[in-house]
Amino acid sequence: MYKIPVGEVIEGSIDFLVDNFSFITKWISTVTEAGIDILVSSLMFFNPMVLILIISAGAWYATRKKGYGLGVFSLLGLLLIWNMGLWEPTMSTIALVLIATLVSIMIGVPLGIMAALNRTFYTIIMPILDFMQTMPAFVYLIPAIPFFGLGPVAAIFSTVIFSVPPAIRLTSLGIHQVPTELVEAADAFACTKWQKLIKLQIPIATPTIMAGINQTIMLALSMVVIAAMIGARGLGGEVWKAIQRLQPGRGFEAGLGIVIVAIILDRVMQQFGEQKQ
Amino acid sequence: MEKVRVENLYKVFGQNPEKGVELLKQGKTKGEIMEETGMGVGVANASFYANEGEIVVIMGLSGSGKSTLIRLINRLIDPTAGKVFVDGKDITKLSIDELRQCRLDHLGMVFQNFALFPHRTVLQNTEFGLEVKRIDPEERTKAALKALEQVGLKGWEDSYPDQLSGGMQQRVGLARALALDADIMLMDEAFSALDPLIRRDMQDELLALQEEMQKTILFVSHDLDEALKLGDRIILMKDGVIVQQGTAEEILTNPANDYVAKFVEDVDMSKVITAENVMVKPLELSYYETDGPKTAIHRMKKTGSDYLFVRKDKRLKGVVTIEDAVVANKKGEKDLHAFIREDHTVVTPDTPANKLFNVINDKPYPIAVVNEKGQLVGVITKTSLFTGLADNMDWQTTQEGEE
Numbered sequence: 001m002y003k004i005p006v007g008e009v010i011e012g013s014i015d016f017l018v019d020n021f022s023f024i025t026k027w028i029s030t031v032t033e034a035g036i037d038i039l040v041s042s043l044m045f046f047n048p049m050v051l052i053l054i055i056s057a058g059a060w061y062a063t064r065k066k067g068y069g070l071g072v073f074s075l076l077g078l079l080l081i082w083n084m085g086l087w088e089p090t091m092s093t094i095a096l097v098l099i100a101t102l103v104s105i106m107i108g109v110p111l112g113i114m115a116a117l118n119r120t121f122y123t124i125i126m127p128i129l130d131f132m133q134t135m136p137a138f139v140y141l142i143p144a145i146p147f148f149g150l151g152p153v154a155a156i157f158s159t160v161i162f163s164v165p166p167a168i169r170l171t172s173l174g175i176h177q178v179p180t181e182l183v184e185a186a187d188a189f190a191c192t193k194w195q196k197l198i199k200l201q202i203p204i205a206t207p208t209i210m211a212g213i214n215q216t217i218m219l220a221l222s223m224v225v226i227a228a229m230i231g232a233r234g235l236g237g238e239v240w241k242a243i244q245r246l247q248p249g250r251g252f253e254a255g256l257g258i259v260i261v262a263i264i265l266d267r268v269m270q271q272f273g274e275q276k277q
Numbered sequence: 278m279e280k281v282r283v284e285n286l287y288k289v290f291g292q293n294p295e296k297g298v299e300l301l302k303q304g305k306t307k308g309e310i311m312e313e314t315g316m317g318v319g320v321a322n323a324s325f326y327a328n329e330g331e332i333v334v335i336m337g338l339s340g341s342g343k344s345t346l347i348r349l350i351n352r353l354i355d356p357t358a359g360k361v362f363v364d365g366k367d368i369t370k371l372s373i374d375e376l377r378q379c380r381l382d383h384l385g386m387v388f389q390n391f392a393l394f395p396h397r398t399v400l401q402n403t404e405f406g407l408e409v410k411r412i413d414p415e416e417r418t419k420a421a422l423k424a425l426e427q428v429g430l431k432g433w434e435d436s437y438p439d440q441l442s443g444g445m446q447q448r449v450g451l452a453r454a455l456a457l458d459a460d461i462m463l464m465d466e467a468f469s470a471l472d473p474l475i476r477r478d479m480q481d482e483l484l485a486l487q488e489e490m491q492k493t494i495l496f497v498s499h500d501l502d503e504a505l506k507l508g509d510r511i512i513l514m515k516d517g518v519i520v521q522q523g524t525a526e527e528i529l530t531n532p533a534n535d536y537v538a539k540f541v542e543d544v545d546m547s548k549v550i551t552a553e554n555v556m557v558k559p560l561e562l563s564y565y566e567t568d569g570p571k572t573a574i575h576r577m578k579k580t581g582s583d584y585l586f587v588r589k590d591k592r593l594k595g596v597v598t599i600e601d602a603v604v605a606n607k608k609g610e611k612d613l614h615a616f617i618r619e620d621h622t623v624v625t626p627d628t629p630a631n632k633l634f635n636v637i638n639d640k641p642y643p644i645a646v647v648n649e650k651g652q653l654v655g656v657i658t659k660t661s662l663f664t665g666l667a668d669n670m671d672w673q674t675t676q677e678g679e680e
Contacts, residue, residue: 179392181388181390181392182392182394184353184388184392185386185388185392185393185394187353188351188353188380188384188386188388188463189380189381189386189405189406189409189453189457190376190377190378190380190381190406190409190410191409192377195409199394199405199408199409200394203396204394204395204396
């Protein structure tokens with residue numbers, strides 16, 4: 001029976017892109033890798049105790065209206081991570097998540113704004129986002145390798161693809177939700193599209209955009225773990241090693257480290273979203 | 278001098294608006310076009326003008342196209358056909374940038390639901406138009422402060438809109454338009470979302486401001502009382518068509534058709550003046566749960582009256598008189614429960630004034646005006662009834678003179 005060559009077409013086009021453009025992606029890879037190294041080594045430059053205190057104090061300060069719960073949690077959680085000997089992989093995971101999130105925001109927020117303001121763009125991009133979010137995350141790992149080579153940059157690439165949709169969706173939603181009467185008032189007072197965006201739509205959409213960024217961080221964190229399979233180091237790498245060596249205890253410890261980092265990031269980001277309201 | 282002139286203006290919403298205009302010109306009605314083509318007619322063949330310093334009220338029921346018409350004037354909605362002249366310039370022909378400039382120079386707007394920017398302070402809201410106009414910060418703050426003072430909001434500059442009452446929010450809306458110093462003000466149901474008493478205050482203030490400013494105001498309203506009070510001229514709309522325009526007297530004495538006649542038939546003055554128009558704010562209230570006789574006596578002393586209305590859970594409970602309060606105090610009662618009289622007269626805000634004459638003398642204390650939720654919205658004393666009537670009668674006598 002004739003098989004429709006879906007896979008062949010995809011492979012053919014990826015091969016074509018790799019043959020013709022991989023010099024660019026390889027270059028990006030080199031530069032980004034250097035950036036990651038600098039970030040990780042500067043995180044490692046501090047004595048862990050100093051950094052733990054700084055992060056805990058930051059977490060406490062960000063959530064101080066809700067008491068000191070998160071500050072204490074951060075302190076104990078990070079000390080536990082350090083105690084389990086997972087400090088370096090944790091820093092490397094945080095570095096990967098930070099970079100992937102930054103790239104996702106830089107791509108996602110402008111695309112979200114465009115989707116909100118342009119009906120055609122919206123109808124084109126929404127199904128693509130559905131596709132990106134339902135496609136199993138592992139699949140993104142495969143094409144990342146030929147473009148960026150095994151390593152953290154390929155991991156960031158697939159992480160960005162996986163985690164950018166909520167940033168786009170919620171930015172677009174936030175801008176859509178700006179009451180029409182306010183948009184009308186801005187028009188009546190002769191705003192240009194740009195003024196309307198800066199003075200009205202983005203400030204009012206900020207809490208929703210922040211909620212999107214929070215989701216992006218959480219997705220990035222979960223994807224960074226999966227991306228350990230293609231050479232992302234960090235806590236995911238520890239889990240992956242534990243799977244290969246069948247060390248459930250070690251795997252659980254690394255998993256716990258991820259949970260602690262996730263809770264701290266999530267609570268702090270939520271606070272940012274609320275403050276803007 | 279003519280400030281705004283609208284000539285044969287059409288707005289049809291839908292797939293093929295030009296065809297809708299053709300059908301309208303052939304004499305089809307809004308309903309027929311909706312049935313045949315599925316297109317909605319917003320405004321059909323509207324022509325009118327407004328002179329400098331004039332308040333023109335555009336009136337009609339909801340769906341009559343009045344809000345669309347006012348938006349065609351600053352092109353928040355683009356007309357399908359026809360011309361709009363603002364200060365002599367046909368704005369339907371302006372480019373986007375010219376249109377923006379025209380809005381900044383000539384067209385201030387006030388909205389029904391205030392449309393204040395929640396993330397900006399009162400001052401920043403007021404400055405908004407000037408900021409868009411790129412006036413330098415010092416100058417725009419000065420202009421905004423002046424506008425806020427004009428509307429009586431001095432001292433509220435740093436508050437946020439959600440900290441203000443509805444009436445105050447709309448003052449900010451008004452100040453925002455005033456600060457721009459445009460010569461034409463478009464007011465879309467500007468006072469419709471306010472309580473009756475506050476609405477009346479705002480109308481009075483707008484008239485007072487207009488005395489000194491002499492702007493050209495286009496005011497959309499569905500409220501006949503408001504139209505009669507504010508409008509130098511009134512434009513009556515139905516189904517997107519202007520059915521009649523003229524001064525209040527012209528429309529009342531000589532309705533153009535049955536629709537107008539029906540709209541204004543209730544404007545027999547003693548009927549049109551209702552309890553709402555002659556009531557005043559209750560000076561002091563007593564609270565059922567918390568106040569005792571001593572507090573009540575103290576409050577009556579302060580206002581110089583010999584009664585107090587008593588409220589419970591925001592609803593009007595009854596009246597307590599000074600005699601009863603003194604007796605209660607002597608007996609050492611801790612609360613007013615046993616002394617509340619419930620024989621006060623209650624009317625609704627839309628009770629016609631002529632019915633009030635029959636009951637005003639029944640009781641020693643004022644008539645309570647209570648809304649459908651049972652809340653006390655105002656009181657009517659003999660003084661407020663007669664002065665209120667006298668205020669509203671002025672133009673009725675003119676009208677009778679003409680008959």
